Amino acid sequence: MSGWWPPSRWPAMLRHVAILAVAAAGVILLIAWSGIYNVAASKGHTKLVEWFLRFGMENSVRTRSFAQDEPQIFNADMIALGAAHYRDGCAYCHGAPGTTQPFIAQQMLPPPPLINTAARRWKDHELHWIVQHGLKYTGMPAWPSQKRADEVWAVVAFLKAVPTMSVTNYERLASGNPPPPSAPQAVALCGRCHGVGASGPSSALIPIIHAQPREVIVRAINDYRSGARESGIMQPIVMDLNERQIDNLASYYASLPPPGPGTRPSGDNGRALAREGAPADGIPPCLLCHGPDATASYPRLAGQNAAYIVNQLRLWQAQDFRHSAHAAIMTPIARRLSERQIHDVASYLSSLPPGASQ
Amino acid sequence: MTGVASVFDGNGTQAMQIATIGWVLLIGAAIIMLAVGGTLWLAMTGGERTRSLLGGERTVTLLGIVFPVIVLTALLHYSLLIMRNDAADEAVVEIAVTGEQYWWRVSYDENISSANELRIPVGQRTVLRLASSDVIHSFWAPSLAGKIDLIPGRTTRMTLMPERPGIFRGACAEFCGTGHAFMAFNVIVMSTADYRTWRTHELGPATPPSTTLAQQGAELFQRAGCGGCHAIRGTGAAGSIGPDLTHFGSRTTIGAGTLTMSEANIASFITNTDRHKPGNAMPPFRIFSADEMQALSAYLFGLK
Numbered sequence: 001m002s003g004w005w006p007p008s009r010w011p012a013m014l015r016h017v018a019i020l021a022v023a024a025a026g027v028i029l030l031i032a033w034s035g036i037y038n039v040a041a042s043k044g045h046t047k048l049v050e051w052f053l054r055f056g057m058e059n060s061v062r063t064r065s066f067a068q069d070e071p072q073i074f075n076a077d078m079i080a081l082g083a084a085h086y087r088d089g090c091a092y093c094h095g096a097p098g099t100t101q102p103f104i105a106q107q108m109l110p111p112p113p114l115i116n117t118a119a120r121r122w123k124d125h126e127l128h129w130i131v132q133h134g135l136k137y138t139g140m141p142a143w144p145s146q147k148r149a150d151e152v153w154a155v156v157a158f159l160k161a162v163p164t165m166s167v168t169n170y171e172r173l174a175s176g177n178p179p180p181p182s183a184p185q186a187v188a189l190c191g192r193c194h195g196v197g198a199s200g201p202s203s204a205l206i207p208i209i210h211a212q213p214r215e216v217i218v219r220a221i222n223d224y225r226s227g228a229r230e231s232g233i234m235q236p237i238v239m240d241l242n243e244r245q246i247d248n249l250a251s252y253y254a255s256l257p258p259p260g261p262g263t264r265p266s267g268d269n270g271r272a273l274a275r276e277g278a279p280a281d282g283i284p285p286c287l288l289c290h291g292p293d294a295t296a297s298y299p300r301l302a303g304q305n306a307a308y309i310v311n312q313l314r315l316w317q318a319q320d321f322r323h324s325a326h327a328a329i330m331t332p333i334a335r336r337l338s339e340r341q342i343h344d345v346a347s348y349l350s351s352l353p354p355g356a357s358q
Numbered sequence: 359m360t361g362v363a364s365v366f367d368g369n370g371t372q373a374m375q376i377a378t379i380g381w382v383l384l385i386g387a388a389i390i391m392l393a394v395g396g397t398l399w400l401a402m403t404g405g406e407r408t409r410s411l412l413g414g415e416r417t418v419t420l421l422g423i424v425f426p427v428i429v430l431t432a433l434l435h436y437s438l439l440i441m442r443n444d445a446a447d448e449a450v451v452e453i454a455v456t457g458e459q460y461w462w463r464v465s466y467d468e469n470i471s472s473a474n475e476l477r478i479p480v481g482q483r484t485v486l487r488l489a490s491s492d493v494i495h496s497f498w499a500p501s502l503a504g505k506i507d508l509i510p511g512r513t514t515r516m517t518l519m520p521e522r523p524g525i526f527r528g529a530c531a532e533f534c535g536t537g538h539a540f541m542a543f544n545v546i547v548m549s550t551a552d553y554r555t556w557r558t559h560e561l562g563p564a565t566p567p568s569t570t571l572a573q574q575g576a577e578l579f580q581r582a583g584c585g586g587c588h589a590i591r592g593t594g595a596a597g598s599i600g601p602d603l604t605h606f607g608s609r610t611t612i613g614a615g616t617l618t619m620s621e622a623n624i625a626s627f628i629t630n631t632d633r634h635k636p637g638n639a640m641p642p643f644r645i646f647s648a649d650e651m652q653a654l655s656a657y658l659f660g661l662k
Contacts, residue, residue, distance in 0.1 A: 284586025295581040325644035
C-alpha cells in the first residue's frame with residue numbers, strides 16, 4: 001500500500017477493517033444518492049427493518065420515559081378534557097370509540113395503532129412521554145407546548161379510560177351540546193368544551209367563560225395565538241380564527257348568564273385570603289383584581305371552577321409563562337401561595353355566586 | 359473625600375465622631391509603627407549597650423505588656439464615652455425603620471408609614487428604631503452616622519444628629535438577596551421649621567388628583583388592583599405589602615433609590631419593575647396602554 005491512508009504502520013488487520021468501513025460508508029452513500037432505496041409507504045418495510053425500527057422505538061420510549069413524573073390519579077375531569085381534545089387532535093389517525101379508523105390514516109407507514117391497542121400496550125408514563133414528545137419517522141406529532149404536561153396527563157387519563165368507555169359516553173364527553181342556532185358559528189369550536197347557552201364546561205379543569213368581560217376572552221385568544229400563552233389544546237383551535245370570529249364569540253360568551261350553580265364545593269378556609277390577602281406572605285387579596293369592579297382585562301373568579309384555578313396557579317408556580325403580560329403579574333403572586341392556600345382559595349372562589357362583589 | 363455618602367465628609371455628629379476616632383487610630387497607629395520600625399533599626403545597628411537594654415526583660419514588660427494595656431484601655435474608654443453620649447440623650451424625633459426585601463418601611467407615627475426616604479430636622483436628635491421583616495439588613499448613611507444591622511425579631515437603635523441641611527445617601531450594607539444593590543435611601547435634613555411643615559403634610563391624607571389625566575390615573579390605580587399592595591391614605595387603597603404611596607410624588611427616588619423621581623421613570627418602573635430591580639416583590643405591569651400609563655404616572659407623580 002503506497003497511499004497516505006490508512007497509515008502503513010497500522011497492523012494489517014486494523015488497516016483491512018478501516019478500508020472495509022470506508023467502503024461500506026461509500027456504498028450506503030451511493031445507494032442513498034442513486035435513489036435505489038424505496039421510501040414508498042405503499043411498499044412497507046422488510047421484516048428485518050420493521051423489527052429493527054420497532055425494537056429501537058420501544059426501547060427508546062421505555063428508557064426515555066423512565067424519569068417521568070409520578071403517575072397521576074386520574075379523575076373524571078381529566079378524562080372529559082382528554083376526550084374533547086382527542087376528538088379533534090388524535091381521532092383522525094387513531095380512530096375513536098364507535099368509529100373505524102379513517103381509511104387514509106390506515107395507509108400510513110407505520111399505520112397508527114388503534115386507540116384501544118395503544119392504550120393497552122403502554123404504561124401510563126410511557127403514554128405520557130409519547131403524547132408529549134411524539135415519535136420520529138412515524139408521523140406522531142409532539143404536543144404543541146412542552147410546558148403543558150398537565151394537558152398531556154388529561155389525554156393519558158382518557159386513553160386509560162377508553163377500553164371500558166361506551167360509545168354514547170365518548171360522544172357526550174367529546175362533542176358536548178350543540179350550540180343554539182342563534183349563536184355565532186365559531187362558538188361551535190368553543191362550546192364543545194366550554195359549554196354553550198346555559199350549560200357550563202364539560203370538565204372542571206376547563207374555565208367557565210360565560211359572563212367574563214369581553215376583553216378577557218379576546219385577550220386570552222390573542223395570547224394563545226401569539227404563543228404568549230401556551231396550550232396544546234387551545235392553541236390549535238384559536239389559530240384558524242379571524243378577527244371577526246374572535247369578536248363575535250367573545251361578545252357571545254360575555255353576554256351569556258353564568259351557568260347554573262351545579263355542585264360547588266364550599267370552602268370558607270380561603271375566605272380571608274381571597275378578601276384580605278396574606279400581607280405577611282406578600283399575597284394581595286384575590287378579589288381586589290378578580291372581583292366585579294376590577295379593570296376589564298382581569299378575569300372574574302367568583303363561581304369559577306376550582307380545579308381550573310388550582311391548575312392555573314400550579315402552572316404559574318412550575319413553569320415560566322412570563323412573556324404573557326398577565327401571567328407576568330400572576331407568576332410571582334402564585335409562587336407565594338402554599339399548596340394548601342391554593343386549594344382553600346380555589347374552593348372559596350368557586351363557591352361564590354358569579355358576579356359576587358367584594 | 360467628599361460626597362453624599364462619604365465617611366470623611368461628616369455632616370452628622372456621629373459620623374464626625376467616627377471620622378475623628380478613625381483619624382486618632384490611624385495617626386496613633388502610624389506613630390507606633392514608626393517607633394517599632396525605629397526600635398527594630400536600633401536593635402540591628404545599635405551598640406552592645408543599646409541592644410542589651412532593648413533585649414532586657416524590663417523593656418519587654420514595659421513596651422510589650424504595659425504600653426498596649428494602657429493604650430487599648432484608653433481607646434476603649436474613649437469610644438465608650440462617645441457611645442454613652444449617644445445613648446444618653448432624649449430623642450426629639452423617633453422614627454421606626456423596617457427593612458424589607460428590598461426597601462425601607464419608614465413610620466413617623468404609630469399607624470402612618472412612608473418609605474425609602476427619611477426626613478429629619480437639622481441640629482436635633484433623631485432616634486431610629488430599626489427592625490426587619492425578613493432577613494438581616496444593615497442601615498448605613500455614611501456621612502451622617504455609623505451603620506447598624508436590622509435583625510429579624512429584634513429592635514436595634516441608632517441616633518442621628520445632623521449638623522447641616524442637605525440630601526445624604528444611604529444603603530443597605532448587609533447582603534440581603536438579589537435586590538440588595540437596589541436597596542438605597544435618601545436622608546433629607548431640613549430646617550426645624552421646614553420639617554414641622556413637612557411632617558404635618560406627610561401625616562395627612564393624599565392630595566386629590568387635580569387634572570383630568572390624573573383623575574383617570576387614580577381610577578385606573580383602583581381598578582387595576584394596585585391597592586392590594588399599596589396604600590394611599592384618603593382613598594380606598596389600603597394594601598400593606600408594598601410601600602405606602604400617599605405622598606409618593608414628593609419623594610426623591612423610585613424603588614428605594616433605584617430611579618430618580620419623574621413621570622417617565624414611574625411609568626418605566628411599573629412596566630419593567632423586574633428589570634429595573636431584579637428580585638423585587640412587585641410584579642411587572644406590562645398590561646397598560648400608553649395612555650393609561652401616562653395617566654397612572656401623572657396621578658402618582660402628583661401625590662406630593
